[in-house]
Amino acid sequence: MLWLIQIVGTWALVGLTIVTLLLRTSFSLFALARTIVTAVVVLTLTYRYGLATGGFFDWVDAVIVKYGLLAIVASVVLVVLAAVYVLVGPPGTRRPRLVRLFLIDGGEFTVPGPLSVLALAGATTGVVAWSMNAIEEYGNAFVSLVTAILILLPVGIFLLLAPFSVAGTIFNAANAHPALPSLAAPFVAVGAIVVDRFSGSIVATPDNLKDPFALTGLLITVTLSAVEFARLRGRGQGLTRDAEPGGEPGPTPVDGTESGAPAPR
Numbered sequence: 001m002l003w004l005i006q007i008v009g010t011w012a013l014v015g016l017t018i019v020t021l022l023l024r025t026s027f028s029l030f031a032l033a034r035t036i037v038t039a040v041v042v043l044t045l046t047y048r049y050g051l052a053t054g055g056f057f058d059w060v061d062a063v064i065v066k067y068g069l070l071a072i073v074a075s076v077v078l079v080v081l082a083a084v085y086v087l088v089g090p091p092g093t094r095r096p097r098l099v100r101l102f103l104i105d106g107g108e109f110t111v112p113g114p115l116s117v118l119a120l121a122g123a124t125t126g127v128v129a130w131s132m133n134a135i136e137e138y139g140n141a142f143v144s145l146v147t148a149i150l151i152l153l154p155v156g157i158f159l160l161l162a163p164f165s166v167a168g169t170i171f172n173a174a175n176a177h178p179a180l181p182s183l184a185a186p187f188v189a190v191g192a193i194v195v196d197r198f199s200g201s202i203v204a205t206p207d208n209l210k211d212p213f214a215l216t217g218l219l220i221t222v223t224l225s226a227v228e229f230a231r232l233r234g235r236g237q238g239l240t241r242d243a244e245p246g247g248e249p250g251p252t253p254v255d256g257t258e259s260g261a262p263a264p265r
Contacts, residue, residue: 010131014154017124021165023111030228035168045203052204064129071122073191100176114173179239182228189221
């Protein structure tokens with residue numbers, strides 16, 4: 001029974017997480033640029049220097065550890081930024097802003113907010129870790145093989161898709177407000193560098209190249225975020241003004257305060 005729960009639970013939770021990562025109210029060119037830069041750097045270094053782990057299961061274990069540490073860093077960044085986002089809201093918008101961090105009513109559809117996506121991704125990482133550890137603990141080689149075959153597909157998709165999606169959208173933070181990803185991205189990038197230092201690299205990049213690549217990636221992220229935030233402010237979509245999930249400024253009621261809710265469609 002536990003074996004069945006493991007298989008079904010892994011498929012269901014990974015599938016739900018992947019769908020959730022794709023439920024975006026917007027996907028800016030800057031988010032696309034962050035995704036492409038991350039993918040190109042990681043895949044190029046992997047192709048050139050290979051992995052720093054001895055085998056597939058070692059690689060999975062290393063990735064899961066790094067995911068867990070990055071989730072902690074991202075949690076701190078997003079919680080602090082979420083608190084700022086709520087506190088700087090105009091009068092009458094703080095409660096709607098808090099709700100949008102968890103659930104966004106887009107009128108025709110409802111999507112999860114960044115804190116919900118973060119929590120789900122963290123839970124999925126935990127389940128993936130449990131599933132992979134369980135494979136190694138089975139005493140029967142045939143059961144271990146069957147289990148590995150059944151869960152490697154969803155686990156592999158999750159481990160490959162999640163980092164690139166999160167790097168671009170920062171847990172779909174734009175669902176709550178279009179300015180949140182640009183503000184969070186540099187802090188998450190710094191966190192990724194620190195985590196890489198303490199947990200060890202997954203890619204076998206030579207030591208003399210690690211710092212230049214890390215600093216270059218951070219500089220690109222900061223530049224993209226700065227330009228994106230400046231453009232958003234220029235369109236009236238700064239953090240102190242509410243915006244609809246689609247990215248447009250929200251309506252301003254006759255009393256001079258923003259409603260904090262999406263406009264009727």
